[in-house]
Amino acid sequence: MAEETTRPPAARVGITLLDIAKEAGVHPSTVSRALDPSQAHRVREATRTQIRGVADRLGYRPHLVARGLQTGRTATIAFVAADLSNPFVTPIIHGLTGAIQNDGMMPVIAETQDDHDTFAAILDHMLSRRVDGMVVAAARLGDREILESAARIVPLVLAGRPLEGSSLPQVVHDDRLGGELAAAHLASLGHRRVAQLHGPADVANFPRRAAGFSQHASGNGMVEIASPGMANNPTAAEGERLMEDLLATGMEPPTGVFAHNDLMALGARSALGARGVRVPDDVSLVGYNNLPLVGRLTPPLTTILYPSLEVGRAAGELIIELLGGEMVKTHDLEPELIARGSTRPLTADG
Amino acid sequence: MAEETTRPPAARVGITLLDIAKEAGVHPSTVSRALDPSQAHRVREATRTQIRGVADRLGYRPHLVARGLQTGRTATIAFVAADLSNPFVTPIIHGLTGAIQNDGMMPVIAETQDDHDTFAAILDHMLSRRVDGMVVAAARLGDREILESAARIVPLVLAGRPLEGSSLPQVVHDDRLGGELAAAHLASLGHRRVAQLHGPADVANFPRRAAGFSQHASGNGMVEIASPGMANNPTAAEGERLMEDLLATGMEPPTGVFAHNDLMALGARSALGARGVRVPDDVSLVGYNNLPLVGRLTPPLTTILYPSLEVGRAAGELIIELLGGEMVKTHDLEPELIARGSTRPLTADG
DNA sequence: CGTCGGGCGGCAAACGTTTGGCAATCGCAG
DNA sequence: CTGCGATTGCCAAACGTTTGCCGCCCGACG
Numbered sequence: 214m215a216e217e218t219t220r221p222p223a224a225r226v227g228i229t230l231l232d233i234a235k236e237a238g239v240h241p242s243t244v245s246r247a248l249d250p251s252q253a254h255r256v257r258e259a260t261r262t263q264i265r266g267v268a269d270r271l272g273y274r275p276h277l278v279a280r281g282l283q284t285g286r287t288a289t290i291a292f293v294a295a296d297l298s299n300p301f302v303t304p305i306i307h308g309l310t311g312a313i314q315n316d317g318m319m320p321v322i323a324e325t326q327d328d329h330d331t332f333a334a335i336l337d338h339m340l341s342r343r344v345d346g347m348v349v350a351a352a353r354l355g356d357r358e359i360l361e362s363a364a365r366i367v368p369l370v371l372a373g374r375p376l377e378g379s380s381l382p383q384v385v386h387d388d389r390l391g392g393e394l395a396a397a398h399l400a401s402l403g404h405r406r407v408a409q410l411h412g413p414a415d416v417a418n419f420p421r422r423a424a425g426f427s428q429h430a431s432g433n434g435m436v437e438i439a440s441p442g443m444a445n446n447p448t449a450a451e452g453e454r455l456m457e458d459l460l461a462t463g464m465e466p467p468t469g470v471f472a473h474n475d476l477m478a479l480g481a482r483s484a485l486g487a488r489g490v491r492v493p494d495d496v497s498l499v500g501y502n503n504l505p506l507v508g509r510l511t512p513p514l515t516t517i518l519y520p521s522l523e524v525g526r527a528a529g530e531l532i533i534e535l536l537g538g539e540m541v542k543t544h545d546l547e548p549e550l551i552a553r554g555s556t557r558p559l560t561a562d563g
Numbered sequence: 564m565a566e567e568t569t570r571p572p573a574a575r576v577g578i579t580l581l582d583i584a585k586e587a588g589v590h591p592s593t594v595s596r597a598l599d600p601s602q603a604h605r606v607r608e609a610t611r612t613q614i615r616g617v618a619d620r621l622g623y624r625p626h627l628v629a630r631g632l633q634t635g636r637t638a639t640i641a642f643v644a645a646d647l648s649n650p651f652v653t654p655i656i657h658g659l660t661g662a663i664q665n666d667g668m669m670p671v672i673a674e675t676q677d678d679h680d681t682f683a684a685i686l687d688h689m690l691s692r693r694v695d696g697m698v699v700a701a702a703r704l705g706d707r708e709i710l711e712s713a714a715r716i717v718p719l720v721l722a723g724r725p726l727e728g729s730s731l732p733q734v735v736h737d738d739r740l741g742g743e744l745a746a747a748h749l750a751s752l753g754h755r756r757v758a759q760l761h762g763p764a765d766v767a768n769f770p771r772r773a774a775g776f777s778q779h780a781s782g783n784g785m786v787e788i789a790s791p792g793m794a795n796n797p798t799a800a801e802g803e804r805l806m807e808d809l810l811a812t813g814m815e816p817p818t819g820v821f822a823h824n825d826l827m828a829l830g831a832r833s834a835l836g837a838r839g840v841r842v843p844d845d846v847s848l849v850g851y852n853n854l855p856l857v858g859r860l861t862p863p864l865t866t867i868l869y870p871s872l873e874v875g876r877a878a879g880e881l882i883i884e885l886l887g888g889e890m891v892k893t894h895d896l897e898p899e900l901i902a903r904g905s906t907r908p909l910t911a912d913g
Numbered sequence: 914c915g916t917c918g919g920g921c922g923g924c925a926a927a928c929g930t931t932t933g934g935c936a937a938t939c940g941c942a943g
Numbered sequence: 944c945t946g947c948g949a950t951t952g953c954c955a956a957a958c959g960t961t962t963g964c965c966g967c968c969c970g971a972c973g
Contacts (some may be wrong), residue, residue, distance in 0.1 A: 229929060240953045245931060252932090257951060277691045278631045279929030282958045287628060288692075289671065297657040298872075300650060300855055307647040310674050317688070321639065321671040324660050338667070341627045342638075479859060504856070505650055509829065511861025522648075579959060590923045595961060602962090607921060629959030632928045 228273045237267045244268070248275070281343065290532055291339040292320040295327045295351035295374075299447075299476070300504045301521060302350060305373055308525025309348055316533060318345065325351045327446060332356055336363045346532040348525075352376045354415035368535035372528035373521070375417045382535065384527045384544045388418045391517040391548035392425025395471045395499045398515070398550050400433045403559035404469035404497060407435050410455045410481055411443035412473035419447070419473045422501065426471050438467050444477060452477025456484035468496060468559055475500035475507050475516055478555075497556035512554030520546050578623045587617045594618070598625070631693065640882055641689040642670040645677045645701035645724075649797075649826070650854045651871060655700055655723055658875025666883060668695065675701045677796060682706055686713045696882040698875075702726045704765035718885035722878035723871075725767045732885065734877045734894045738768045741867040741898035742775025745821045745849045748865070748900050750783045753909035754819035754847060757785050760805045760831055761793035762823035769797070769823045772851065776821050788817050794827060802827025806834035818846060818909055825850035825857050825866055828905075847906035862904030870896050 234241040239260060246252040247264040256264075267273075281287045290313055294302045309320055321344065325332040332351060336359055339347060350373035352360060357379055363369055364381050371383035399407055409426055412419030430437050441458035444451035452472055460466060472478035478500030482492055492498050493512055500507065500516040507514040527544040534541045584591040589610060596602040597614040606614075617623075631637045640663055644652045659670055671694065675682040682701060686709055689697060700723035702710060707729055713719055714731055721733035749757055759776055762769030780787050791808035794801035802822055810816060822828035828850030832842055842848050843862055850857065850866040857864040877894040884891045 230931095231929080241930085242932075242954080243952055246952090249931085255951075260951080274687065274691045276632075276693065276929050278628055278637060278693050279958090280931075281628045282626075282632050282928085282960085283930045283932085285958080297660055298654060300653065303650065303653045304648060306656075306672065307674070310647055310672060314673065319671050319673055319688075319692075321669050322656065322660060323664060323669055324657070337624065338669075341624045342669075343626065343628050479856075506829075506854070506856040506860070509860055510856070580961095581959080591960085592924075592962075593922055596922085599961085605921070610921085626959050629928090630961075632930085633959080633961045635928080 228271045229276070230273075233264065233267050233271060233273055236271065237264050239264065285343070286345055287343050288316075288318045289342065289344045290318055290320050290529070291342070291344040291347040291349075292322050293325060293332075293335055293339070293347065293349045293351045294322070295325050296446075297322070297324050301474070301476075301502055301519075302373070304505075304521035305350055305525035305528070308522040308527075309372075309529045310525075312526045312529025313533065318533075320348070327351070327353065329353070329355055333359050336360070339363075340366055345536060346370070348372050348528045348532060350374055352417075353413075354417065368532055370528050370531045370535070372524050375421075377417045377420075382531060382541065382543060384524050384531065384546065386418075386519060386524065386546050387548055388421035389425035391501060391519075392422035392427075392471070393429040394425075394517055394548060394550040395422075395501070396426045396429035396433070396435070398499065398552060398556065399469035399471070399497060400429070400435060402469070402497060402556060404467075405435050405559075406438060406465070406467040407469040407471065408438040408459060408467040409440050410452055410459075410470065410472040410477050411440055412447040412477065413444055416447065419443075422471075422473050438464070444473075447474050447477060449476045449480035449483075452480025453484045454480070456481035457487075460484065460488050460490070466490070466496065469499070469556070470496055471499045473501055475502045475504045475514060478514060478516070479507075479510075482555075493555050493557040497559075499556060503551055508551070508553060510555075515553045515556040516551050518549040518551050578621045579626070580623075583614065583617050583621060583623055586621065587614050589614065635693070636695055637693050638666075638668045639692065639694045640668055640670050640879070641692070641694040641697040641699075642672050643675060643682070643685055643689070643697065643699045643701045644672070645675050646796075647672070647674050651824070651826075651852055651869075652700060652723070654855075654871035655875035655878070658872040658877075659698055659722075659879045660875075662876045662879025663883065668883075670698070677701070677703065679703070679705055683709050686710070689713075690716055696720070696886060698722050698878045698882060700724055702767075703763075704767065718882055720878050720881045720885070722874050725771075727767045727770075732881060732891065732893060734874050734881065734896065736768075736869060736874065736896050737898055738771035739775035741851060741869075742772035742777075742821070743779040744775075744867055744898060744900040745772075745851070746776045746779035746783070746785070748849065748902060748906065749819035749821070749847060750779070750785060752819070752847060752906060754817075755785050755909075756788060756815070756817045757819040757821065758788040758809060758817040759790050760802055760809075760820065760822040760827050761790055762797040762827065763794055766797065769793075772821075772823050788814070794823075797824050797827060799826045799830035799833075802830025803834045804830070806831035807837075810834065810838050810840070816840070816846065819849070819906070820846055821849045823851055825852045825854045825864060828864060828866070829857075829860075832905075843905050843907040847909075849906060853901055858901070858903060860905075865903045865906040866901055868899040868901050 230241045230244045234244045244264050247256045247261045323335045346368040349371055352371055352374045371381050409423055414420055472481050478498055490496055500514050502519040503516045523546055531544055580591045580594045584594045594614050597606045597611045673685045696718040699721055702721055702724045707726055721731050764770055822831050828848055840846055850864050852869040853866045873896055881894055
């Protein structure tokens with residue numbers, strides 16, 4: 214038998230367990246065990262170190278695909294976002310990645326663009342990929358069925374966007390309370406005439422924020438001006454449009470405005486500015502999310518803190534617990550008012 | 564042979580080609596071909612539609628892991644970032660995802676935290692995963708060797724951060740020109756005494772920006788105040804620290820400051836504000852990147868546009884071309900000055 | 914009527930692991 | 944010297960595809 218004295222020194226692609234076994238003069242299965250910490254005890258110290266040596270020398274890299282086929286696990290978590298350009302999702306990805314990377318798992322990412330068919334296709338694709346779990350931040354009302362059928366196949370947690378009438382595990386954020394906080398804040402500043410800029414109704418956060426706000430408002434003698442429709446998407450452009458529509462009605466404008474997220478608030482501010490309406494002098498403006506930098510705007514935006522980073526992290530931890538067979542259902546994270554310069558007490562002329 | 568009349572209606576997990584073959588009374592390989600558009604012509608129209616019918620009825624989902632093992636392709640692109648919380652990377656991910664999602668590929672994401680060992684481990688892990696390609700936005704000077712050895716195994720493109728002295732395919736952005744634009748802008752406003760806040764030297768963008776700036780400055784009679792060291796990371800905190808150090812030297816401060824990125828510029832603004840130095844009245848400030856929202860700050864930040872979204876998209880396209888066997892090397896994207904309120908002409912007292 | 918060729922489909926190997934079961938070996942005690 | 948248990952390593956099957964090759968059948972042509 215010819216003895217191979219020199220080999221390409223390192224990191225050749227395609228070194229397999231079999232190569233190592235041959236080189237070390239043992240059976241592939243022995244190599245597999247020697248390299249697997251949880252099975253290493255099944256192989257003698259001496260053989261083990263020898264095998265490890267050969268593996269290192271040859272630059273062995275386990276073939277995770279092959280392993281995945283055998284074990285049924287891919288060390289992969291799907292992350293499904295509606296719109297990756299929304300600054301709101303970055304911290305979620307960041308938190309998620311941080312929570313799972315230690316366990317050797319990595320997120321694989323897709324974007325639905327808030328389109329139902331795309332959403333369905335992506336879920337399907339992720340199942341085909343045999344991801345070990347899914348974190349979905351793109352849920353809309355109409356997606357419930359496919360979400361639940363996916364959840365029957367693979368651990369799935371909702372993050373960022375809850376889903377009305379579903380009992381899927383999720384990272385819960387109390388949007389209703391957030392809405393209340395916004396109303397309470399405006400109330401405490403003396404505002405009576407208020408309005409909301411509504412995000413799309415099929416994204417469950419927004420109706421909840423709206424309900425919380427309305428409830429507190431009506432319970433405290435505030436007058437809520439009916440808003441001119443709702444946004445098709447929770448974007449700055451839509452916020453601007455809604456605000457314009459509101460101003461265009463000709464009726465006496467509100468002194469306090471609650472936009473259902475920061476992007477819409479920014480859009481609203483543009484619309485107000487274009488009409489010569491000043492924030493906060495003429496109108497107090499409250500957003501939602503506390504996006505990066507909104508605290509450095511002028512005026513700095515008063516907003517409700519949405520703890521995106523923690524949501525991402527919690528989602529990751531939830532998934533990992535689910536994978537471990539635990540039955541955890543939810544994880545709670547509270548909203549918090551961050552009062553800044555875009556709101557101020559109502560004055561006589563305001 | 565018992566005829567199975569009723570089956571679980573749909574989407575059971577674990578329907579395999581074999582199940583379909585059995586059900587349709589053909590060989591698995593025929594099913595495989597019938598379902599593969601590029602092989603479908605090898606099977607008669609009738610059998611094909613029958614097979615498709617059975618597949619749909621059973622809710623068949625191809626097992627991408629098994630396919631990957633066989634074909635060697637995973638339909639997966641690694642995206643390696645230094646810091647996912649930097650608003651700068653989101654648009655890159657967005658662009659990348661958009662560019663590859665149509666081809667059924669998805670990014671799998673990891674974060675190096677700008678640590679060399681973590682970086683090496685992640686590259687290795689990605690190779691183990693058998694990703695089809697890599698987009699690396701986390702390159703530092705010391706990472707060259709491992710990057711090049713990875714690039715020998717799998718198509719790899721650099722995006723966001725170039726690498727000094729390397730000929731890896733990359734999405735090129737002319738940082739030097741960006742630096743020049745910053746200097747030229749300040750010069751055109753009459754500024755003579757200027758300073759830079761340096762990003763870390765082992766991230767190649769920053770020395771290039773610095774060189775472009777310095778060259779234009781000295782070539783146009785400007786006096787560049789030596790800066791007090793450089794940032795360890797390109798973050799707001801570090802920008803603040805550098806600016807403080809600069810002010811603390813006691814020498815006459817510059818009237819124009821070029822921060823090597825927007826985050827550092829924001830940190831610098833804080834430091835200036837804390838000392839009662841006004842922007843732009845006392846100091847004109849230029850950043851880099853044009854992060855979302857910096858145009859809405861007060862004053863809105865003058866900055867150099869870094870086309871992150873296009874960089875991400877271009878990186879995705881480059882990878883796909885590389886996968887197609889093309890030999891493309893680079894893709895160019897120009898910087899662009901965006902003059903806003905944080906810079907203004909030098910006045911007698913400024 | 915024989916042969917050729919093309920269309921269609923089956924066969925089996927291969928991709929690189931993991932893992933349950935079994936065999937061999939060894940040490941040690943009876 | 945034999946028997947027994949524990950330790951160590953081997954065997955082979957299995958995970959779900961893809962794909963080169965071969966064979967069958969049918970029609971057409973010589």
